[in-house]
Structures are given as C-alpha cells and as structure tokens.
Amino acid sequence: MNRHLISAGDLTRDDALLILDTADELARMSDRPIKKLPTLRGRTVVNLFFEDSTRTRISFEAAAKRLSADVINFSAKGSSVAKGESLKDTAQTLEAMGADGVVIRHSASGAPHRLAGWVRGSVVNAGDGTHEHPTQALLDAFTMRRRLGRLEGLRVTIVGDILHSRVARSNVLLLHTLGADVTLVGPPTLQPVAVDTWPCAVSYDLTATVPKSDVIMMLRVQQERMKAAFFPSVREYSRRYGLDAARMGMLPEHAIVMHPGPMNRGVEIAAEVADAPRSTVVEQVANGVSVRMAVLYLLLGGMAVPA
Amino acid sequence: MPASSKSGPGTGPSVRASGSAEAGGPGGRIARSADAEGGKAVLDSADIGRALTRIAHEIIERTKGAGDVVLLGIPTRGVPLARRLAERISQVEGHSLPWGSLDITMYRDDLRMRPARALGPTHVPAEGIDRRTVVLVDDVLYSGRTVRAALDALNDIGRPRAVQLATLVDRGHRELPIRADYVGKNLPTSQHEVVRVLLEETDDEDTVLLSQGAAAGDPRNDPDADSRSDPRAGPRDGWRSDVRDDPRAESPGDSPQHIARGQS
Numbered sequence: 001m002n003r004h005l006i007s008a009g010d011l012t013r014d015d016a017l018l019i020l021d022t023a024d025e026l027a028r029m030s031d032r033p034i035k036k037l038p039t040l041r042g043r044t045v046v047n048l049f050f051e052d053s054t055r056t057r058i059s060f061e062a063a064a065k066r067l068s069a070d071v072i073n074f075s076a077k078g079s080s081v082a083k084g085e086s087l088k089d090t091a092q093t094l095e096a097m098g099a100d101g102v103v104i105r106h107s108a109s110g111a112p113h114r115l116a117g118w119v120r121g122s123v124v125n126a127g128d129g130t131h132e133h134p135t136q137a138l139l140d141a142f143t144m145r146r147r148l149g150r151l152e153g154l155r156v157t158i159v160g161d162i163l164h165s166r167v168a169r170s171n172v173l174l175l176h177t178l179g180a181d182v183t184l185v186g187p188p189t190l191q192p193v194a195v196d197t198w199p200c201a202v203s204y205d206l207t208a209t210v211p212k213s214d215v216i217m218m219l220r221v222q223q224e225r226m227k228a229a230f231f232p233s234v235r236e237y238s239r240r241y242g243l244d245a246a247r248m249g250m251l252p253e254h255a256i257v258m259h260p261g262p263m264n265r266g267v268e269i270a271a272e273v274a275d276a277p278r279s280t281v282v283e284q285v286a287n288g289v290s291v292r293m294a295v296l297y298l299l300l301g302g303m304a305v306p307a
Numbered sequence: 308m309p310a311s312s313k314s315g316p317g318t319g320p321s322v323r324a325s326g327s328a329e330a331g332g333p334g335g336r337i338a339r340s341a342d343a344e345g346g347k348a349v350l351d352s353a354d355i356g357r358a359l360t361r362i363a364h365e366i367i368e369r370t371k372g373a374g375d376v377v378l379l380g381i382p383t384r385g386v387p388l389a390r391r392l393a394e395r396i397s398q399v400e401g402h403s404l405p406w407g408s409l410d411i412t413m414y415r416d417d418l419r420m421r422p423a424r425a426l427g428p429t430h431v432p433a434e435g436i437d438r439r440t441v442v443l444v445d446d447v448l449y450s451g452r453t454v455r456a457a458l459d460a461l462n463d464i465g466r467p468r469a470v471q472l473a474t475l476v477d478r479g480h481r482e483l484p485i486r487a488d489y490v491g492k493n494l495p496t497s498q499h500e501v502v503r504v505l506l507e508e509t510d511d512e513d514t515v516l517l518s519q520g521a522a523a524g525d526p527r528n529d530p531d532a533d534s535r536s537d538p539r540a541g542p543r544d545g546w547r548s549d550v551r552d553d554p555r556a557e558s559p560g561d562s563p564q565h566i567a568r569g570q571s
Binding site: 018021022025026028029032033034036037038039067297298299300301302303 | 410413418419420422424426459463465
C-alpha cells in the first residue's frame, strides 16, 4: 500500500479488505459514550477543499477529530487561492506548517497526484475533477458488505452520468478488485469513450438491468461539468434512466438502492425511492466517517514509511 | 545469517533501547535462525489447564463469588483465555459470567515506531462495565505497556468499580508500575528470551514455549510488543491483514515446534 490514497486502483485486495475490516471495528465505537480515540494525537490533518462539498468535508473532519488529530480546514473561498495562488505555493505553505496528512478535493483531475509529489505527508484524494473519489468507493463497498454480507460475486449496477462521475470510476476499480460484477448503465453520450477497456459491463437499457441487480447505485447528472447537450431533456432522461417506484419494484427482494449524494429528487431518483427502507443514502453518510477514520488511521497512525 | 548470530555486548546499535543488546548474552547464541523459532516447553496443556482452574478459583475467592465480574481478554490470545476462565467460573458458581475482548491497538504508545497495524476485535458484553469488576486477561505480562493501554481503553468505555489483571505467564521486566492480581506461572526470563503462548483456539495446541532470543532489535524480542505480538509473524507489515489474523501465515514450510523439539 502506498503512503497516499490517490486512486482506488492503487489498493490491492488485501489493502481494501484491511480498510473495510478496520472500519468495521471503528464503526462499533460510534455506539460508545466517548466517541474518541487518542491514536492521532499530535498529528495535523489539513482539509484542502478547492471545490464545494458538505458531506465529504464534514465526514473527513469528523473522522480526523475522532482520532484526536488536529484539523485545519481550508477552502478556496476566502483563501489566497482567490488571489491567484497556485497549487504548488499552497502545497509549500502546508509543508511549512508540517501537515501529516492532506485531504484534497479539487476540480482538476490529477491535482492530488501532483500534490503528492510536493508534500511529505500523506495525500488522500477526496475527489478530483472527473477522475476519482476513492473513499466514496470504499464507503460504498463497506455499505454493501454490511447490508448484503459479501462483495464477491455481487451484481452492482451503476446508473447515470458515468462520463463525469469520479464515484463511478473509483467504484468500478475497487469493486472489480473485490470481486463484484459491475454494470454501467447510462445514455451513450454519458458513457466515457474508452469504457470498453474498463473491467465492467456496459448497458444502455436500465429496465433490462434492474432485475439482475443486487445493488443499484444512482448517480447525479452533473450539470455543472457539462459543456454540451448530452441528452434532449431532463424529463426524457428521467424517464429512461431515473429510478422510480415502478423500476424499484422490479429489483430482487434483497437488493439495495444507493446514492452518493447530493440527490436530485425527481431526476435520477424519485423521492419515494430515496426514502424507501432499501435506500442506504443516510447509512452511506454514517459509514463514511468510519471508513475515513480507517483510512486516516492506516495512513497516518503508524511509522511514516520512507518515500 | 552468521553475522547476526554473534551479537555480543555492544555489537551493533540496538534498535530499541530496551532490547537485548545492553545486557549482553552468551556468546554464539542462536539468533534469528530457524531453530530459534521453537523453544523449550515450560507449560504443557495440562499445566495450562490447572493454572487456569486455579486462577478461576482465585477470582471467585477474591471477588466473593464473581457476581459482578466481567472478563475482558486482550487480543489475540487473551480472548480465548478469558473465555476459558469464564467457563470455569460458571461451572463452579452456577451462573454465567459475561466476557468479551478489548483491543488496545489504538491506545498503544509505540504506534509511531511501526507501520499501522490491523485492529483486533472489541466486544464489550451487553451488561457493560460500569460499576463492575473488570478482570483483564492476557497471555504474557512483560513490560506492562499493553496493560497501560488497556486501562486507557477501559476509561473510554465506562467506569468499572475495580480493574484487576490476570495473566497466564508473568515473565518480569516491567517498565511501568503495574502488577498482575492473578498469575498462572511466574517465569523468570532474560530479555533475550522469547516467551510464546500457543493456544488450541489460535495455534491448534496448548503450550508455553521459552526460547533463546532473537537478534537485538528484532520485534519478537521487543518488550513493547508484549503479549500481543505473535512471535511467529515476525515484523508486522501494516497493510497486510493476513499477518495478524493468521498466525500460521509465515514460514509455511518449517514448523517451529517440530524443529524446537528436535533441538531441545
């Protein structure tokens, strides 16, 4: 395992299972009266968020604080980035402050990779452009394993805007490593060009795929990243690729519905589906803290491995 | 490894201050070779059984019937010991005794000295530990650092009325003001030596082995590693879950016991 967590593809099967097992133990701690461990006492974690986020930033902050790390939050708004400071200059500032871990979200794919070359601490990718979001994939896998008891052989269908989705990329890589069978579903215009080289199946027909799914993961249509017209209308998209009550009814009895959030109710997921008992949306958020604690502990908790 | 087998006094820097280098050992002792993996059996299965039965009776006597006792084993080998003690006490007293496990990894004082390691299970019985007498159970008491970590961990779970300590083997060399309330066997050792407790549940047999030590700086001889380390696993590799979980993961070919028997 590397010192950094940049891509879900960097994790071996053993690495990924170690993270999930560690998260399992840490999740049990959340029932305790004192939800804090002394493990990262004296270590500094910087949350470097160049892109808006509530869920992920709060989740990482809670995880680091529960491990007793000192947390410094940095958001691009109101920082020197607004004055034109480059990523490298920001990295040097962090270096001077002695950050042991840097959690970075950036709108540019590859920013965490560049940052890892500039700082001594561990870099955790919290989402970079349309590239990857490895801790989201880990918490999704964790949620699936908790609900369904296994990952090996699980049929996972990921639906929607695959092209712009870092969640989909990380999930495909991680779930493949862990032995699940992933099918990507979405309009051809929202499938990446080289998707046939990914370790997964591809379909354009949601209705046909739903009954063959143990897990169905709905993705948000990322309007903010779209620079062209990818589908005729939101209504048409919703009809063909949205999960409504009728489609949910076609799922196998045990199947779960996932969504990484934020949801656009009425577009990719109907409100009644989002609030159904088989929806794990809220659970995913809770699990996110345990999984991120596991990642921070395993990256920062021990002796620093020489680069 | 001929070079490392002659680590007399002052040969090479000791990686850990409390390691074996400062004491000096008999010249030409075996270090880090395959035969050092085994050792002399100081307790056999029957001895372990008798020691546990005695400890069980001592717990009952000291706690006046063990009515408010919770047994918490420290992973890995403290957990099966806690279960066995709970069974024995239940048999004598006729009421079931809550028992569980308490992982102390996150509370260790040497986390930064080695790569991050996998966590063991923590299962606190539903009764909780508030206002109860907690008996911590571990296999080997050495530096006392594991027990210190366990006391910190308990602190975050609740407030016991009292905390006591039971250990199968006390090998001395304490580095903290900690003592055991119940001891299976006091085993005077030198810091060069390695004490290994093997249990049916984790190692397929019950025995306690005493072997000549490993080279200075070898984690197997590190008092910090105390009872928690699995000596057969060798140095821990943080990101490999198999090292901790499967004590037989290492050295698949050479069965340490069988070599040890031949040697001793």
